[in-house]
Amino acid sequence: MNIPAVRAIFVSEMARWFRTISQSLIAPVISTSLYFVVFGSAIGSRMSEVDGVGYAAFLVPGLAMLSILTQSLSNAAFGIYITKWSGTIYELLSAPVSWVEAVTGYVGAAAAKSVLLGLVIILTARLFVSFEIVHPVWMVAFLLLTAVTFSLFGFAIGIWAGNFEQLQIVPLLVVTPLTFLGGSFYSVKMLPPFWQKVTLLNPVVYLVSGFRWSFYGRGDVAVGVSLAMALVFLAICLAVISWIFKTGYKLKN
Amino acid sequence: MQAIIDIAGLAKSYKSGFQALKSVDLQIGEGEIFALLGPNGAGKTTLISIVCGIVRATAGRVTVAGHDVVREYRAARAAIGLVPQELTVDAFAKVADTVAYSRGLFRKGRDTAHVEHVLKELSLFDKRDSMVMALSGGMKRRVMIAKALAHEPRILFLDEPTAGVDVELRRDMWAMIRRLRDTGVTVILTTHYIEEAEEMADRVGVIRRGEIILVEEKAALMRKLGRKQLTVQLRRPLVALPGELAPFDLERSANGLALTYTFDAQAADTGIAGLMRQLAACGLDVVDLQTRQSSLEDIFVSLVSEAS
Ligand SMILES: Nc1ncnc2c1ncn2[C@@H]1O[C@H](COP(=O)(O)OP(=O)(O)OP(=O)(O)O)[C@@H](O)[C@H]1O
Numbered sequence: 050m051n052i053p054a055v056r057a058i059f060v061s062e063m064a065r066w067f068r069t070i071s072q073s074l075i076a077p078v079i080s081t082s083l084y085f086v087v088f089g090s091a092i093g094s095r096m097s098e099v100d101g102v103g104y105a106a107f108l109v110p111g112l113a114m115l116s117i118l119t120q121s122l123s124n125a126a127f128g129i130y131i132t133k134w135s136g137t138i139y140e141l142l143s144a145p146v147s148w149v150e151a152v153t154g155y156v157g158a159a160a161a162k163s164v165l166l167g168l169v170i171i172l173t174a175r176l177f178v179s180f181e182i183v184h185p186v187w188m189v190a191f192l193l194l195t196a197v198t199f200s201l202f203g204f205a206i207g208i209w210a211g212n213f214e215q216l217q218i219v220p221l222l223v224v225t226p227l228t229f230l231g232g233s234f235y236s237v238k239m240l241p242p243f244w245q246k247v248t249l250l251n252p253v254v255y256l257v258s259g260f261r262w263s264f265y266g267r268g269d270v271a272v273g274v275s276l277a278m279a280l281v282f283l284a285i286c287l288a289v290i291s292w293i294f295k296t297g298y299k300l301k302n
Numbered sequence: 303m304q305a306i307i308d309i310a311g312l313a314k315s316y317k318s319g320f321q322a323l324k325s326v327d328l329q330i331g332e333g334e335i336f337a338l339l340g341p342n343g344a345g346k347t348t349l350i351s352i353v354c355g356i357v358r359a360t361a362g363r364v365t366v367a368g369h370d371v372v373r374e375y376r377a378a379r380a381a382i383g384l385v386p387q388e389l390t391v392d393a394f395a396k397v398a399d400t401v402a403y404s405r406g407l408f409r410k411g412r413d414t415a416h417v418e419h420v421l422k423e424l425s426l427f428d429k430r431d432s433m434v435m436a437l438s439g440g441m442k443r444r445v446m447i448a449k450a451l452a453h454e455p456r457i458l459f460l461d462e463p464t465a466g467v468d469v470e471l472r473r474d475m476w477a478m479i480r481r482l483r484d485t486g487v488t489v490i491l492t493t494h495y496i497e498e499a500e501e502m503a504d505r506v507g508v509i510r511r512g513e514i515i516l517v518e519e520k521a522a523l524m525r526k527l528g529r530k531q532l533t534v535q536l537r538r539p540l541v542a543l544p545g546e547l548a549p550f551d552l553e554r555s556a557n558g559l560a561l562t563y564t565f566d567a568q569a570a571d572t573g574i575a576g577l578m579r580q581l582a583a584c585g586l587d588v589v590d591l592q593t594r595q596s597s598l599e600d601i602f603v604s605l606v607s608e609a610s
């Protein structure tokens with residue numbers, strides 16, 4: 050294992066993030082605060098409890114998850130895409146670095162960023178709403194699992210994308226709808242029975258549910274199911290990435 | 303010669319179906335400076351990219367320091383530093399950081415002394431805290447060289463290192479390449495500037511349309527293919543060449559004061575003695591003589607046009 054290479058990639062990716070720390074961190078914090086002002090305070094006060102918790106508190110894990118998903122995806126996709134686009138990928142391809150090491154560096158950095166972001170959002174939320182976290186260890190576990198899975202997914206998109214439009218299209222057309230329909234703002238139990246079934250096809254439901262369970266001890270599906278599904282998505286993403294590198298898809302001609 | 307790079311039967315067809323390399327065989331000796339010459343699109347970059355692991359070969363085999371570049375890519379690549387043709391640097395990084403990054407990729411920890419040495423060698427030390435994007439094009443090229451040297455490679459590939467570089471930087475680069483060679487580093491450079499190959503290289507390879515059409519010691523090449531020219535300065539201008547001189551195929555200068563005779567320096571009879579006798583017989587007064595060896599450029603141009 051070429052650890053210095055993993056470290057070098059990780060450090061340079063993090064440096065890129067810190068250079069734009071205002072966009073990277075402050076923007077999501079502001080938008081999350083706005084969510085809480087609008088949904089939590091203005092609307093939430095008129096809503097009854099959802100699943101045994103106040104609506105504002107109910108929102109916290111979902112909103113954090115929403116940011117983690119989208120940021121993991123865009124950070125990882127952007128990181129490798131820029132390397133490709135600027136041509137600096139030549140260095141990575143000609144270095145004694147295995148694809149496992151390259152992915153670890155890039156995805157590790159993307160995941161680290163979104164975990165930090167997730168924690169900052171949860172802390173910000175705490176300023177608006179009071180809540181306890183029942184299973185903090187599981188909370189961190191779900192946070193990590195989601196961040197890594199979606200960073201892998203983003204990495205694959207970054208490699209696949211041939212231009213900036215393609216880089217945006219998957220997050221925009223697929224992931225954003227899935228996250229909004231993934232039970233971030235509502236409990237799946239609030240849906241009509243038919244849609245409850247349909248919604249179970251949405252991978253995000255399991256992640257949000259598991260994450261919410263770690264906060265309040267209950268979710269839309271059993272936590273074991275959440276965990277299993279999260280691991281399945283992780284495995285799928287790993288398989289896709291390893292296929293990309295085994296075949297040299299879009300990397301080597 | 304101990305080969306540090308061994309290329310056998312290397313072929314490459316791009317997805318478009320274009321065959322950029324057709325069964326290339328080439329050995330590079332340890333510690334030599336090898337210049338790969340060839341017109342645009344000849345396949346120089348493709349060849350280098352395969353050796354460095356950026357492009358996959360369609361057929362053939364490459365070993366670097368005894369390691370197969372595909373199966374033992376780690377060991378093979380660890381020996382190589384690459385300065386690609388295109389100017390591609392992380393514009394938003396600091397100079398020192400991007401050089402340290404390259405070192406890390408090659409499994410080396412932060413050796414600030416070495417990085418400092420490389421930066422100083424390339425006159426980048428004052429710029430170490432500048433953002434790459436704030437540097438001039440020539441400076442960026444130096445950064446790319448610094449990155450390639452950051453991990454102390456045994457082999458350095460320079461793909462057209464002096465394209466778009468001013469005379470001073472070019473001299474600096476040549477000096478640096480010589481110093482590298484003195485420390486035992488093998489240098490492979492591609493260039494369009496034939497003077498560069500002539501000045502620097504121990505051996506020269508010429509590639510054309512994906513085929514190596516010649517590999518030769520530079521000195522031997524110049525000797526073998528080198529045509530010499532003898533220029534005779536006359537005291538009085540010559541209006542027309544006398545018939546007796548016709549067999550020598552002389553070239554008369556515009557003012558008629560100089561005659562140029564081209565001959566093969568290796569020939570048993572260069573014809574110079576006969577020419578001198580004829581000149582005397584024609585009553586031409588010779589005031590000066592010069593001979594000139596044809597340059598690598600002449601050789602190159604004649605090779606490439608010959609093969610077409
Ligand atoms: N990715 C690619 N896809 C298709 N064809 C390519 C690709 N890269 C290079 N080629 C073709 O392969 C041939 C060799 O290209 P290469 O870049 O190796 O030439 P070169 O000798 O380095 O030329 P130059 O002196 O202009 O740098 C060219 O005809 C080029 O058009």
Ligand SMILES: [Mg+2]
Nearest residue numbers: 346347387461
């Ligand atoms: Mg080239």
